Amino acid sequence: DQQVKQNSPSLSVQEGRISILNCDYTNSMFDYFLWYKKYPAEGPTFLISISSIKDKNEDGRFTVFLNKSAKHLSLHIVPSQPGDSAVYFCAASANTGNQFYFGTGTSLTVIP
Amino acid sequence: KAGVTQTPRYLIKTRGQQVTLSCSPISGHRSVSWYQQTPGQGLQFLFEYFSETQRNKGNFPGRFSGRQFSNSRSEMNVSTLELGDSALYLCASSLEAGRYQPQHFGDGTRLSIL
Numbered sequence: 699d700q701q702v703k704q705n706s707p708s709l710s711v712q713e714g715r716i717s718i719l720n721c722d723y724t725n726s727m728f729d730y731f732l733w734y735k736k737y738p739a740e741g742p743t744f745l746i747s748i749s750s751i752k753d754k755n756e757d758g759r760f761t762v763f764l765n766k767s768a769k770h771l772s773l774h775i776v777p778s779q780p781g782d783s784a785v786y787f788c789a790a791s792a793n794t795g796n797q798f799y800f801g802t803g804t805s806l807t808v809i810p
Numbered sequence: 811k812a813g814v815t816q817t818p819r820y821l822i823k824t825r826g827q828q829v830t831l832s833c834s835p836i837s838g839h840r841s842v843s844w845y846q847q848t849p850g851q852g853l854q855f856l857f858e859y860f861s862e863t864q865r866n867k868g869n870f871p872g873r874f875s876g877r878q879f880s881n882s883r884s885e886m887n888v889s890t891l892e893l894g895d896s897a898l899y900l901c902a903s904s905l906e907a908g909r910y911q912p913q914h915f916g917d918g919t920r921l922s923i924l
Contacts, residue, residue: 700851730909741814741900741915742853787853796866796909800845802852 701725702790704801712809717775719804721788724769728790732798733762733773736785745786746773778808812837814903814916822922828889831919835882835903841865842884843913844876847898856899859884860907888921896923 703722711717721731729750734742748755748762748771755762761774775782785805789798815834823829835842843866844856855868859878876886882903888895898918904911 702852704852734915739917741902741917743915744912789853791909793909796858796907797855797868798909799855800853802850 699724700802701728702788702799702801704786704788704804706804707802708805708807710807710809711778713780714777717773717778717782717806717808719773719775719786719788719806721771721773721801722769723771723790723799725790725792725799726769727792727794728769728799729793730791731762731764731771732789733760734787734789735782736787736803742787775806778806780808780810782806783808814901814914816899816901816916816919818919819917820920820922822924823891824924825891825893827891828887829891829921831886831888831899831901831921833884833886833901833903833916835884835901836914839903839905839914840882841904841907841911842878842882843902843904844884844886845900845902846870847900847918848896853900856886858907865907891923893923895921897921 732747733745736742764771785803789800791798841860843858845853858866862878878884900918902913902915
């Protein structure tokens with residue numbers, strides 16, 4: 699059973715506009731969340747994290763928002779650049795264990 | 811600084827065979843985790859090793875096993891291969907164990923079962 703879901707397999711955005719990638723989770727025990735970016739033929743690279751004590755975390759062009767009541771998080775990329783074209787995975791974990799549960803990924807294409 | 815190295819990059823096996831995949835973590839990293847990535851399931855956690863001990867295990871059958879050596883290098887073994895084992899296997903290392911430790915991923919081993 700998929701505890702972390704990314705319901706949009708793909709997303710296309712014009713360069714300079716905002717990209718919004720969404721992630722939903724079902725386990726209310728999840729309290730730590732990560733976003734990873736993955737280019738073809740490479741392993742995922744860490745992008746940004748957020749703990750459940752916060753509802754927003756910002757790092758340059760990347761901002762992650764957490765809505766605990768809706769069990770939803772989103773990654774905003776502003777402005778989007780062609781180099782941002784990649785697959786984005788969200789991941790979640792609970793403090794009862796170190797295991798991370800990943801979503802199935804969203805493939806972002808930024809059109810120049 | 812060298813990243814996480816996984817060998818081989820590609821592997822083709824037939825059903826019923828067994829396979830061993832290797833992962834060399836970043837120098838100084840003591841924790842190694844393994845993941846299976848398939849198109850429909852995303853990344854699924856296999857197991858985590860720290861100081862040669864398995865700390866955590868995902869929901870995979872006993873055909874999947876692993877170990878870690880004293881130099882932190884890790885191997886993953888899959889016995890009696892099935893078609894469904896075709897996937898990208900990713901290894902990630904971190905300095906210490908624990909979920910707040912940033913994980914650094916290798917580029918993976920692509921395993922194809924015929």
